[in-house]
Amino acid sequence: MSKLSTRHLLGIKDITEEDIQLIFQTADNFKDVLNRPIKKVPSLRDITVANVFFENSTRTRLSFELAEKRLSADVVNFSSSSSSVKKGETLLDTVNNILAMKVDMVVMRHSSPGAPHFLSKHVKANIINAGDGTHEHPTQALLDAFSIREKLGDVAGKKVAIMGDILHSRVALSNIFCLKKLGAEVMVCGPITLIPKFIGELGVKVEYDVKKALEWCDVANVLRIQLERQQIKYFPSLREYSIYYGINKQLLDTLNKEIVIMHPGPINRGVELNSDVADSDHSIILGQVENGVAIRMAVLYLLAGVKEG
Amino acid sequence: MQKRLLFDGRLLQFTINRLCQQLIENHGDFTNSVLMGLQPRGIFLAERISTSLETLLNKKILLGYLDTTFHRDDFRRRDAPIAPHETKVNFVIEGKKVILIDDVLFTGRSVRAALDAMVSFGRPEKVELLTLIDRMYSRDIPVEATYVGRRVNTVRSQRILVELKEQGMPEDNIWIMEKEDEA
Incomplete structure (x- = not known):
């Protein structure tokens, strides 16, 4: 029992x-x-x-x-x-x-x-x-970690980067708690305005350069920009966000390894994630x-x- | 009450051999028959029976593991849910003769759950039940076994302790004991 x-x-x-x-x-x-x-x-x-x-x-x-x-x-x-x-x-x-x-x-x-x-x-x-x-958002974090376990065999020791709007994301917070409890290393990455000030105290790494984050991680969990929760402007435009923080195939091709791409949905295609990544073999979004x-x-x-x- | 030995390894082997002979009497060469062990402990007995049958008949016998946890009728009536085990049935039972195998038949409620769980894999032609130990006069549900290793008369305050090598025990022993004797 x-x-x-x-x-x-x-x-x-x-x-x-x-x-x-x-x-x-x-x-x-x-x-x-x-x-x-x-x-x-x-x-x-x-x-x-x-x-x-x-x-x-x-x-x-x-x-x-x-x-x-x-x-x-x-x-x-x-x-x-x-x-x-x-x-x-x-x-x-x-x-x-x-x-x-x-x-x-x-x-x-x-x-x-x-x-x-x-x-x-x-x-x-x-x-x-x-x-x-x-x-x-506890069940989302559980299913994310469960999907990592299924894809990579275990969560412990894996490096997971959570990318995007960390400030407004309940998925990010639950994921951090869940992954840390299971023994994974966690990094958050996004524009400085969208990273909570003291998030490092939860035991996560903080990175502002998306390329460096991708080079570090085994798994990238990409989050949506939650415009509905943003009362002020946190970045100049969605176009600029996608240029600096959007993940596309070209960017993944510059890495000398394969990483797993996750997204809790709904995806804003062309903003945080390009279709050539979202629909690729790297992506386990539908598995999630x-x-x-x-x-x-x-x-x-x-x-x-x-x-x- | 001291615990009393019902089966030692030697007797267990004799009984399994006898049950296999009885199965062959009814199922011939097992062309249309499959074995299904009930999780968690019925699968060990099912594996032994299938190995013996394979030696006797010199052919592969279909064997599945059936977990009845999600079909039990005591959900929400215990202090904690029972941990489920793996169900592994890599064949359909549609039109087949199914022999359910469990170690102990007591109230019959697990068998009822198994009959329910089995439906997910098709409609069998016939279902039989094989049990190593039949605790007589204890049934809550009108379920009886087709093949019985040994019938014992027990009361509710007693339990059957099954120790098999597959569970990491040094040797096979099956005991009857009082529940409060458990350390």
């Missing part, structure tokens, strides 16, 4: 390396299930999961919904654009109303950092953070998406599997 050290998955910061390994081992089995002709198992048949999304999402919501359905859970979806949130209801009221309808787990995305943590203190259901503002379902199944399974006190 094996269980996670937590009832909720709020962030990678709060979980242990053993938790991560347990999630990976369970995800291995679910990945096998997903490659069978019948991709469904009945484990969560008496569980109802609410996907509560206060912020837009395609991949994550779809991936969670598929994971829930592959585990035979009942699923209800909620998005803030079509709900009473617009009429002035508070977060806690909204969620308590959903829970009053006998929901066991809540998968939540919210634009405010800490929203799922707040919720976990006030409601009984298991909470899974599907992204809280610029804070954490595939692994996302297996990782989310593992998280749901492990959190749901504990007897209610």
Whole structure:
């Protein structure tokens, strides 16, 4: 028997390396299930999961919904654009109303950092953070590390560069926590305005030259410029960003080694990543998406599997 | 109660040989029959049976490992979820005769889960169950084994301890013991 050290998955910061390994081992089995002709198992048949999304999402919501359905859970979806949130209801009221309808787990995305943590203190259901503002996105970090493990055999000792808009990225922060816990070396690279000032204190290297970063790393995890979170100008123009920080085949050809290219999506083609890289053999971007379902199944399974006190 | 020995290595070998002969009686040369060991411990027995059958019949026998974890009916009713094991079934069981193999048949609930899990790989023509030890009068579910190594009468407070060489034990021994004797 094996269980996670937590009832909720709020962030990678709060979980242990053993938790991560347990999630990976369970995800291995679910990945096998997903490659069978019948991709469904009945484990969560008496569980109802609410996907509560206060912020837009395609991949994550779809991936969670598929994971829930592959585990035979009942699923209800909620998005803030079509709900009473617009009429002035508070977060806690909204969620308590959903829970009053006998929901066991809540998968939540919210634009405010800490929203799922707040919720976990006030409601009984298991909470899974599907992204809280610029804070954490734990399942993305897990699937990224799982994809590195699958591609390179192990995460420990590998050199991973996270490139782009580090300042506004919850993927970057969760990835840093996750990769460090698994024993990888981590570097962040981007324009100086998009690198948080004290990020070095998390034990990561900081580099401003994209070529040097690529020469150093085994894996480059390229992030999107999050224009929707940028209230001020952090760089002169997208065109200039893509000239200095965009990754294209020409640049990769100048390296004397092969590196793995990852991207959490959505890609802005021609800005941070050119099509000749995104669609190349170096890229494991679609593999990441595939692994996302297996990782989310593992998280749901492990959190749901504990007897209610 | 002291633990009592049910099988030592020699007796275990005799019993496996007998079970193989019984299988051959019913399945002939195994053209349309496959073995499926239940994870985690049924696979060791399944491997031994398949090796013996391969020697006796001088042909390759199809053997799969089936993990029933995701199909169990006690999910959310235990303190922690059970860790899943690998399912390895590299063939379809559509129209085949399947022999499920496990070490101990107790409540029958694992076998129910196995019947459920098996459906992912096709609709078998027939399913049989082989168990090394049948704990009689303990069933929660109407499931009985087709082939039995040994029938024992036990109570709920007892458990069967299976120690096989495959698990890193110096020799094969199968014991019956009281649960509280566990150190």
